[in-house]
Amino acid sequence: MKRFFSSALSLGLLWQFLGTLLGAGLVTGIRALMGLSITDTFFFTEPAWVMGGFTGAIAFLFGSGAVSDWMKWARGIDTPDHHEDHHTGWEKYVNVSLDHKVIGIQYTIVALLLISIGGLFALIFRTELAWSELQFLTVDIKLFGQNGPQLYNTLMSLHGMIMIVSILLGIAGIINYAVPLLLGAMDMAFPRLNAFSFWVSVPAAVLLLMSLFLGGFDTGWTGYPPLSVRAPVGMQMFFLGVFVAGWSSILGALNVIATVLRMRAKGMNAMRMPIFVWAAIATSLIALTATQLIGLSFQLVMFQRLFGMGFFDAAKGGNPVLFQHLFWFYSHPAVYVFILPGLGVISELLPVFARKPLFGYRWIAMSSLGIALVGFVVWAHHMFTSGMNEYLRVPFMYSTLLVAIPTGVKFFSWVATLWKGKITTPTPMLFVLGGIIVFLLGGLSGPPNATVSTDLHLHDTYFIVGHFHDTIFGGFVFPFFAAIYYWFPKATGRRMSETLGKWHFWLMTPSFFVLTFGMMYIGLIGMRRRIVDFDPALGIDTAHMILTIAGYLIGVSVLVFFYNFFNSIKNGEKAEGNVWNSRSPEWQVPSPMPAHNYEQPFEVVGEPYDYGLEGSQYVKFISPAKSGHK
Amino acid sequence: MRQFVIVGILVVLMAILTYVGLDAAGVAKQMHPVAASAQAASIDQLWHWEIIAISFLFALIVVPMFYSLIVFRRKKGDNSDGEHMEGNTSLEIGWTVGPLVLVVFFAYFGAYSLGEVRRADPQALEIKVKGQQFTWIFEYPEYGIVSSELYLPVDRQVVLKMESTDVIHSFWVPEFRVKQDVVPGRVTEYRITPTLEGSYKVRCAELCGTSHAYMESPVIVTSQVKYDAWLVEQQALAAAAQTPEGQGQRLAVSNGCIGCHSIDGSPLTGPTWFGLFGSERQFADGTSAVADEAYITNSILNPTEQVVQGFAPVMPPYTLTDEEIANLIAYIKTLK
Numbered sequence: 001m002k003r004f005f006s007s008a009l010s011l012g013l014l015w016q017f018l019g020t021l022l023g024a025g026l027v028t029g030i031r032a033l034m035g036l037s038i039t040d041t042f043f044f045t046e047p048a049w050v051m052g053g054f055t056g057a058i059a060f061l062f063g064s065g066a067v068s069d070w071m072k073w074a075r076g077i078d079t080p081d082h083h084e085d086h087h088t089g090w091e092k093y094v095n096v097s098l099d100h101k102v103i104g105i106q107y108t109i110v111a112l113l114l115i116s117i118g119g120l121f122a123l124i125f126r127t128e129l130a131w132s133e134l135q136f137l138t139v140d141i142k143l144f145g146q147n148g149p150q151l152y153n154t155l156m157s158l159h160g161m162i163m164i165v166s167i168l169l170g171i172a173g174i175i176n177y178a179v180p181l182l183l184g185a186m187d188m189a190f191p192r193l194n195a196f197s198f199w200v201s202v203p204a205a206v207l208l209l210m211s212l213f214l215g216g217f218d219t220g221w222t223g224y225p226p227l228s229v230r231a232p233v234g235m236q237m238f239f240l241g242v243f244v245a246g247w248s249s250i251l252g253a254l255n256v257i258a259t260v261l262r263m264r265a266k267g268m269n270a271m272r273m274p275i276f277v278w279a280a281i282a283t284s285l286i287a288l289t290a291t292q293l294i295g296l297s298f299q300l301v302m303f304q305r306l307f308g309m310g311f312f313d314a315a316k317g318g319n320p321v322l323f324q325h326l327f328w329f330y331s332h333p334a335v336y337v338f339i340l341p342g343l344g345v346i347s348e349l350l351p352v353f354a355r356k357p358l359f360g361y362r363w364i365a366m367s368s369l370g371i372a373l374v375g376f377v378v379w380a381h382h383m384f385t386s387g388m389n390e391y392l393r394v395p396f397m398y399s400t401l402l403v404a405i406p407t408g409v410k411f412f413s414w415v416a417t418l419w420k421g422k423i424t425t426p427t428p429m430l431f432v433l434g435g436i437i438v439f440l441l442g443g444l445s446g447p448p449n450a451t452v453s454t455d456l457h458l459h460d461t462y463f464i465v466g467h468f469h470d471t472i473f474g475g476f477v478f479p480f481f482a483a484i485y486y487w488f489p490k491a492t493g494r495r496m497s498e499t500l501g502k503w504h505f506w507l508m509t510p511s512f513f514v515l516t517f518g519m520m521y522i523g524l525i526g527m528r529r530r531i532v533d534f535d536p537a538l539g540i541d542t543a544h545m546i547l548t549i550a551g552y553l554i555g556v557s558v559l560v561f562f563y564n565f566f567n568s569i570k571n572g573e574k575a576e577g578n579v580w581n582s583r584s585p586e587w588q589v590p591s592p593m594p595a596h597n598y599e600q601p602f603e604v605v606g607e608p609y610d611y612g613l614e615g616s617q618y619v620k621f622i623s624p625a626k627s628g629h630k
Numbered sequence: 631m632r633q634f635v636i637v638g639i640l641v642v643l644m645a646i647l648t649y650v651g652l653d654a655a656g657v658a659k660q661m662h663p664v665a666a667s668a669q670a671a672s673i674d675q676l677w678h679w680e681i682i683a684i685s686f687l688f689a690l691i692v693v694p695m696f697y698s699l700i701v702f703r704r705k706k707g708d709n710s711d712g713e714h715m716e717g718n719t720s721l722e723i724g725w726t727v728g729p730l731v732l733v734v735f736f737a738y739f740g741a742y743s744l745g746e747v748r749r750a751d752p753q754a755l756e757i758k759v760k761g762q763q764f765t766w767i768f769e770y771p772e773y774g775i776v777s778s779e780l781y782l783p784v785d786r787q788v789v790l791k792m793e794s795t796d797v798i799h800s801f802w803v804p805e806f807r808v809k810q811d812v813v814p815g816r817v818t819e820y821r822i823t824p825t826l827e828g829s830y831k832v833r834c835a836e837l838c839g840t841s842h843a844y845m846e847s848p849v850i851v852t853s854q855v856k857y858d859a860w861l862v863e864q865q866a867l868a869a870a871a872q873t874p875e876g877q878g879q880r881l882a883v884s885n886g887c888i889g890c891h892s893i894d895g896s897p898l899t900g901p902t903w904f905g906l907f908g909s910e911r912q913f914a915d916g917t918s919a920v921a922d923e924a925y926i927t928n929s930i931l932n933p934t935e936q937v938v939q940g941f942a943p944v945m946p947p948y949t950l951t952d953e954e955i956a957n958l959i960a961y962i963k964t965l966k
Contacts, residue, residue: 139941219837356713360717385811408729418695421712423703423704451676453673453743460809461835530837612710
């Protein structure tokens with residue numbers, strides 16, 4: 001316990017607490033000197049909270065030690081190039097480590113933690129929606145300065161953003177863990193920046209959760225002004241949290257791109273990279289160049305609230321629709337940030353379990369880049385009803401439908417990969433297959449939202465909610481679970497229970513189909529998005545009850561997963577060899593992977609997925625140079 | 631070759647089965663609920679084509695996938711790999727170009743359908759719509775009528791000129807199929823030709839705050855004759871409204887008060903006005919007061935100061951003249 005309290009995580013959180021008080025106190029002091037009010041509903045005034053949130057996040061970084069090497073360099077003190085980890089066991093994961101594998105697991109754990117928080121919020125408001133009328137989030141209750149419907153709005157909005165952050169951390173987790181191993185690199189290109197990218201996401205998550213306790217906010221995760229200008233101070237914590245989480249995403253992406261460009265093993269030219277690396281590159285290109293826009297758009301609203309700048313205030317010559325353009329310029333490509341790594345996992349794992357080469361490697365690789373590029377010119381399809389220029393809707397409809405083409409290439413290539421394979425279906429493969437079908441449903445329910453006239457009906461209804469849950473579950477959640485089941489033995493030297501894995505899959509998948517089909521159906525009938533209560537005259541009470549039950553079953557399946565995950569770390573069946581009989585380089589060495597990855601470097605001598613080609617090899621380990629030290 | 635034929639047949643069967651299944655659920659040939667506008671016809675037609683394409687594409691992926699999972703399953707004891715097949719350029723080109731054709735077709739059709747939906751009739755009846763937290767107000771400028779219900783004559787195009795006084799709202803009548811945001815600082819336009827008499831609801835589709843869920847108002851489509859009768863009735867009411875009570879009633883409608891405060895005792899977002907005057911009010915902070923002139927005036931000007939127990943402090947402050955407030959109070963006094 002003592003070692004936990006002296007860990008980087010605990011120190012960081014303590015510093016964040018103190019930093020918040022310091023920043024808020026500073027502003028309060030200045031306000032007192034200026035003769036302004038010094039307290040408000042939530043003790044501090046809004047400017048004080050904003051400053052406190054900001055200084056708290058910075059204090060976390062100092063307190064946790066994520067920036068201490070850089071501080072030492074600034075003072076002229078040298079640090080060893082490669083940290084030898086002083087920590088063992090669980091302690092590695094609550095302290096600053098420069099090892100990409102540790103960081104990958106740290107990301108994954110925080111992502112899983114946030115997924116459970118976001119999922120818990122979903123279950124709370126799903127229960128409220130089980131029947132028309134207000135059940136327990138009534139106007140009489142008062143919690144964190146919010147009554148029931150306000151709390152509903154806060155939980156619903158936070159569900160969105162917490163899940164988004166957890167997805168960003170989840171993909172960072174897989175990419176961080178797998179990419180250097182797949183490339184044959186010792187680590188990421190910038191290990192300290194890598195650690196920084198992870199640690200900065202922790203105070204960001206804390207800020208997001210703080211918004212719940214500071215009056216919440218009732219705008220949905222999109223935070224459209226003018227509503228977000230009128231929301232309680234929780235809104236500002238939400239903006240700050242996203243702003244800080246954005247650093248993690250941008251810097252992480254930069255690191256991935258540099259690593260892939262500079263640190264590939266000998267002989268690994270672009271068309272011989274494992275396909276997941278292509279997905280990581282495509283996703284990082286978007287994250288590196290688009291994330292700024294959401295930070296900017298939220299910052300503008302923050303300033304509108306703090307300083308009265310009328311960016312989006314029509315009365316001051318501002319334009320509320322401008323916000324939507326800025327916001328979606330990131331937030332649409334962001335969904336491709338979420339799904340491209342997942343689709344990469346599907347492409348990476350399919351050949352292993354189909355025992356066949358990946359069909360059309362080049363086409364799949366290029367389709368990832370294609371999706372990333374087209375993704376930049378489709379944002380206004382979220383705004384077909386917004387009142388933007390009417391005629392602009394047509395070109396955005398064309399560009400949006402174009403996304404179907406590279407996505408289609410992936411589907412057809414996956415099916416062709418399965419064709420005439422020798423297919424086995426252990427848990428990771430089940431999740432891969434589930435991911436394909438769920439993503440297919442997400443993809444097929446997309447075009448009716450892309451064609452403007454049908455979207456005029458579907459926009460802002462549960463049809464959309466069902467559609468994007470399909471895309472995100474198919475493009476991220478299923479592949480994420482597949483990746484965890486698949487690489488778990490590499491990370492721990494043990495494998496997760498197959499029986500529990502199958503329970504997880506067979507509980508989650510049918511429930512999920514019921515959930516999203518139901519959502520789309522009630523959306524068509526007239527169920528609007530983001531409402532705390534629905535008109536009983538719509539006749540969808542029973543449907544809502546079924547959706548709620550399905551939601552709970554998904555919750556149960558995830559609990560099964562968590563039990564399996566934590567139990568297998570200690571008690572899982574030992575699996576130190578090439579458990580999946582994969583050609584990928586990381587499986588050619590014993591698990592768990594040693595600290596600096598491959599003891600012998602390898603050279604790429606063949607194609608990555610030549611299953612079924614007699615005597616072929618992807619990598620060959622090079623004996624250490626005779627003259628070298630060591 | 632034999633396998634391709636089997637899969638081909640199965641794909642066709644599966645596509646038909648999917649379409650029939652969706653049709654049985656009532657969502658293939660039209661969207662839900664019942665279509666009540668001319669614009670809905672074109673939208674539903676596009677939807678129907680999309681459902682056909684979706685059924686086919688669904689089968690095209692799912693059938694070969696499950697076929698492979700069953701037929702190409704690795705047998706027990708077999709440790710060999712599958713056939714070494716790296717790709718096929720003509721296939722890849724085929725499944726790039728095929729969907730491209732489909733995409734261009736649907737984009738063209740989509741644009742055409744949008745054109746149909748937006749086709750303007752110069753004779754369209756113009757009605758002003760004001761959206762505000764959490765109610766809709768309808769104004770018939772030609773007749774000097776302000777109403778909390780939207781009355782529309784059947785088979786005649788109306789164009790709604792919509793404004794918002796506070797945040798973004800979205801005007802959606804599911805039966806009409808069309809949705810348009812109402813944005814502060816600009817006038818947005820909603821064109822519709824109701825074709826089916828009936829009583830519907832406009833439901834705000836853009837999150838606008840705590841009581842967003844309840845921002846619904848009646849939309850009534852009637853015959854031209856009944857519509858004309860309604861206009862005459864409303865005009866008579868407006869003309870008779872020279873008394874303070876009558877003025878107060880008009881104010882209650884035009885300011886959207888009765889969107890949240892019922893006049894018949896039923897609970898809405900705010901407390902009812904029925905029997906309000908002179909009653910004892912219990913507030914959320916535990917205090918209480920008798921609803922007199924001073925209390926009601928304060929509740930209009932500073933709504934979040936004395937919040938009645940069981941209700942959310944969501945009402946925005948209103949700036950009305952003393953005379954207007956007096957008229958409103960006179961009207962409220964009549965409600966018992």
